[in-house]
Amino acid sequence: MAKRIDVSGLTAYYSTFKAIEDISMTVEPRSVTAFIGPSGCGKSTFLRTLNRMHEVTPGGRVEGKVMLDDENLYGSGVDPVTVRREVGMVFQRPNPFPTMSIFDNVAAGLRLNGSYKKSELNDVVEKSLRGANLWDEVKDRLNRPGSGLSGGQQQRLCIARAIAVEPKVLLMDEPCSALDPISTLAIEDLIGELKEHFTIVIVTHNMQQAARVSDRTAFFNLAAVGQPGKLIEIDDTERIFSNPSVQATEDYISGRFG
Amino acid sequence: MSQTTVTPNRSPVFSSSRLPRWAPAVIAVASLALSIGISLVAGWESKVQWGLIAALLFVIGSYAVTARIEGRRQAKDRVATSLVWVCFLLAVVPLLSLAWTTISNGAQVVDGYFLSHSMNGVLNSDPGGGVYHALLGTIEQVLIATVIAAPIGLLTAVYLVEYGKGKLARAVTFFVDVMTGIPSIVAGLFVLSFWILILGFSFSGFAGAMALAILMMPVVVRSTEEMLKLVPNELREASLALGVPKWKTITKIVIPTAIGGITTGVMLAVARITGETAPVLLLVFGSKIINGNPFEGAQSSLPLYVYQEYGIGTEQSIDRAWGAALTLIAFVMILNLVARGIARWKAPKTGR
Ligand SMILES: Nc1ncnc2c1ncn2[C@@H]1O[C@H](COP(=O)(O)OP(=O)(O)OP(=O)(O)O)[C@@H](O)[C@H]1O
Numbered sequence: 039m040a041k042r043i044d045v046s047g048l049t050a051y052y053s054t055f056k057a058i059e060d061i062s063m064t065v066e067p068r069s070v071t072a073f074i075g076p077s078g079c080g081k082s083t084f085l086r087t088l089n090r091m092h093e094v095t096p097g098g099r100v101e102g103k104v105m106l107d108d109e110n111l112y113g114s115g116v117d118p119v120t121v122r123r124e125v126g127m128v129f130q131r132p133n134p135f136p137t138m139s140i141f142d143n144v145a146a147g148l149r150l151n152g153s154y155k156k157s158e159l160n161d162v163v164e165k166s167l168r169g170a171n172l173w174d175e176v177k178d179r180l181n182r183p184g185s186g187l188s189g190g191q192q193q194r195l196c197i198a199r200a201i202a203v204e205p206k207v208l209l210m211d212e213p214c215s216a217l218d219p220i221s222t223l224a225i226e227d228l229i230g231e232l233k234e235h236f237t238i239v240i241v242t243h244n245m246q247q248a249a250r251v252s253d254r255t256a257f258f259n260l261a262a263v264g265q266p267g268k269l270i271e272i273d274d275t276e277r278i279f280s281n282p283s284v285q286a287t288e289d290y291i292s293g294r295f296g
Numbered sequence: 297m298s299q300t301t302v303t304p305n306r307s308p309v310f311s312s313s314r315l316p317r318w319a320p321a322v323i324a325v326a327s328l329a330l331s332i333g334i335s336l337v338a339g340w341e342s343k344v345q346w347g348l349i350a351a352l353l354f355v356i357g358s359y360a361v362t363a364r365i366e367g368r369r370q371a372k373d374r375v376a377t378s379l380v381w382v383c384f385l386l387a388v389v390p391l392l393s394l395a396w397t398t399i400s401n402g403a404q405v406v407d408g409y410f411l412s413h414s415m416n417g418v419l420n421s422d423p424g425g426g427v428y429h430a431l432l433g434t435i436e437q438v439l440i441a442t443v444i445a446a447p448i449g450l451l452t453a454v455y456l457v458e459y460g461k462g463k464l465a466r467a468v469t470f471f472v473d474v475m476t477g478i479p480s481i482v483a484g485l486f487v488l489s490f491w492i493l494i495l496g497f498s499f500s501g502f503a504g505a506m507a508l509a510i511l512m513m514p515v516v517v518r519s520t521e522e523m524l525k526l527v528p529n530e531l532r533e534a535s536l537a538l539g540v541p542k543w544k545t546i547t548k549i550v551i552p553t554a555i556g557g558i559t560t561g562v563m564l565a566v567a568r569i570t571g572e573t574a575p576v577l578l579l580v581f582g583s584k585i586i587n588g589n590p591f592e593g594a595q596s597s598l599p600l601y602v603y604q605e606y607g608i609g610t611e612q613s614i615d616r617a618w619g620a621a622l623t624l625i626a627f628v629m630i631l632n633l634v635a636r637g638i639a640r641w642k643a644p645k646t647g648r
């Protein structure tokens with residue numbers, strides 16, 4: 039179910055500003071890859087190029103190739119809408135749909151895409167909420183508004199919403215940065231379970247988190263403000279945190295800059 | 297004296313002498329009394345003048361008294377507070393007086409008979425008669441205008457917020473701004489010259505409704521635009537990231553999130569056109585009899601009825617004008633309450 043991502047020579051612009059330049063990497067299926075790097079180096083930008091959300095930003099433009107297994111997401115004739123059904127996303131701030139109940143939030147993707155059987159909907163919602171470790175907390179109030187949950191619960195609701203459409207890849211942009219340590223732990227555990235089924239890419243500013251949850255870690259950096267961000271290195275998480283091959287990575291991880 | 301006795305005379309730092317809570321009320325009463333006194337001595341009759349002088353005295357008085365007792369900073373604070381109060385009263389007094397005049401003059405006229413009968417066969421100096429034909433005309437014209445203007449306005453706003461970039465969007469925004477400033481009589485003249493004089497249709501409720509729609513559209517566009525802009529971008533992105541197409545994101549996520557505000561905006565626009573007289577006078581023409589067909593023949597409407605009955609000037613017709621004015625205000629009020637109800641019912645729910 040999970041798919042491999044193979045990026046080569048990817049450059050992304052905001053109008054005329056080049057935000058990231060010439061990034062190439064491979065992300066293995068059923069693995070967790072963490073992106074780390076100083077603020078503004080283009081982690082979010084790169085993440086959003088992986089499901090064609092970058093072009094939603096006015097002026098957003100991408101050059102290069104992103105292969106999902108053997109299909110180029112930026113090939114001609116590829117519909118971004120279908121790409122996003124395969125590559126789901128969880129955002130930094132929890133953003134449940136305020137007009138919808140908990141149930142409807144999880145069902146939103148299926149309902150709005152019109153690709154479901156009525157009889158299956160209940161099962162899918164339950165399965166997704168269980169998958170997001172939220173089922174026990176909300177099973178008695180599925181019809182209450184989703185915005186009435188706590189921040190951590192809302193974020194898990196958003197994860198449930200994202201996995202309900204059964205994507206192949208799950209992108210997470212600092213999913214825990216608005217959460218307390220307990221909710222963070224819950225989501226980290228969840229990531230560990232989710233990687234059985236999905237390919238996961240997570241952006242984080244928390245080194246311990248990257249070390250805890252990820253199999254591989256990619257370090258991004260930029261030469262100076264106004265310069266495009268670049269991929270410095272990507273390697274097994276253990277190596278990045280014990281013995282990275284680039285000095286800048288070690289400096290960043292040990293807190294000497296950034 | 298070699299040794300002075302040390303008196304424990306340190307004044308407290310944080311608490312200073314304070315005016316009692318009833319002080320503003322006393323100052324207000326005193327300034328009112330003073331103002332009446334001054335006016336009587338000077339021989340000024342106008343009660344408006346009394347009120348304005350009292351307001352001025354109140355502001356000056358609060359400053360003087362507070363500065364004396366509490367200090368200058370508190371005095372400035374007090375002046376700001378009293379200015380707010382004075383402005384509030386200046387705004388509320390005319391409103392209350394308008395409502396009171398209309399109710400006291402209109403309440404004795406409005407009854408079941410008044411609401412259910414037309415002016416057919418009623419002479420100017422006769423008592424009786426009613427507003428049924430005008431109420432019916434108003435409802436039909438406003439309904440038609442809303443059916444035309446609300447969807448166009450809504451779609452225009454959606455275009456401007458969700459799709460519009462570049463020259464076309466700027467041009468649309470510019471024309472919406474221009475339309476906002478169109479005087480209602482000009483809208484009426486436009487439809488008159490185009491629909492009736494050039495195309496040769498006759499006076500009708502529909503002609504009036506078109507002019508009303510022209511007046512309503514920019515209001516709907518503006519308010520809807522503001523409401524759509526309030527919808528956080530994150531919701532759009534969340535929906536798009538689920539693989540939902542853009543048009544579905546707009547219809548199923550963005551508009552439902554903003555629907556409460558959009559409804560309020562549309563209702564306010566409806567309230568605005570309900571009171572329009574000029575285009576109705578030009579295009580609907582006015583009629584004393586019940587004409588339920590807005591597409592053919594003259595109709596009446598509430599504001600037009602008020603205008604015409606008041607113009608006749610007999611005691612009975614002026615009574616009828618007040619009755620119709622009250623009906624009009626009540627109609628708009630009910631619309632507003634309904635709008636608020638819908639807005640509250642549809643608003644995104646929080647709460648656990
Ligand atoms: N909408 C936008 N329009 C123009 N420039 C943008 C936009 N979003 C981001 N940028 C620029 O692109 C560069 C990369 O931003 P990005 O958000 O990808 O950084 P990041 O690594 O995610 O930072 P952080 O860790 O703070 O989230 C920055 O220089 C930023 O100013």
Ligand SMILES: [Mg+2]
Pocket residue numbers: 081082083211
């Ligand atoms: Mg970011």
